Amino acid sequence: MSEASSVARNQIILRCVTLASRFFPAARWVRLLLAGRALFAGSDFAIHAMLGSLLALPVLTLFLGALLVKRLRGFRWWAGILTVLTLVQFAPAAGDSSPLLAYHPLNGALLLIASLVLLAKIEHRRVRV
Numbered sequence: 001m002s003e004a005s006s007v008a009r010n011q012i013i014l015r016c017v018t019l020a021s022r023f024f025p026a027a028r029w030v031r032l033l034l035a036g037r038a039l040f041a042g043s044d045f046a047i048h049a050m051l052g053s054l055l056a057l058p059v060l061t062l063f064l065g066a067l068l069v070k071r072l073r074g075f076r077w078w079a080g081i082l083t084v085l086t087l088v089q090f091a092p093a094a095g096d097s098s099p100l101l102a103y104h105p106l107n108g109a110l111l112l113i114a115s116l117v118l119l120a121k122i123e124h125r126r127v128r129v
Contacts, residue, residue, distance in 0.1 A: 010069050017065035017072060020058035021115070021122045024082075027055055028112040035105070052093065059086045062118065074125070078118040085111045 034048040059082050066072045066079040089107050092100035 010071070013065050013069050014071070016061050017069075017075075018122060018126065020061040020065075021119045024055065024058045024062070025112060025115040025119055027051060027058070028108065028115055031055070032108060032112070035108070049093070052089070056086060056090075059083055075118060075121060078114060078121065081114050082111065082118060085114060 031048055031051050034043075034051065035045070037043050038045045038048055059079075062075070063079045063083045066076045085107060089104065089111060092098045092104050
């Protein structure tokens with residue numbers, strides 16, 4: 001692969017990572033609101049579950065971007081934390097009667113916090129460069 005195409009590929013990955021880092025916290029916030037609405041307003045959990053499944057895509061984008069682009073290697077730890085927390089989030093939600101389902105809201109809040117930290121770090125780096 002030529003150096004020009006490598007630079008172009010890295011620029012595309014950087015844009016995708018930036019967009020994913022902005023989208024993920026907003027979508028997590030919406031998911032928390034949907035869960036509260038389902039619990040206290042009697043609406044269905046289906047949209048909450050669907051959005052949760054879709055949120056695996058930005059997490060995968062952030063993690064792979066941190067692995068593939070040298071400039072993003074400093075974000076590997078936080079992208080890895082997001083990936084692990086996302087996998088932990090899916091495990092209890094897969095079964096409705098799991099006793100671990102009680103930790104699902106706590107893990108969701110941790111995901112929101114970790115995503116906001118990662119977003120701040122990415123935006124700080126973007127402004128500096």
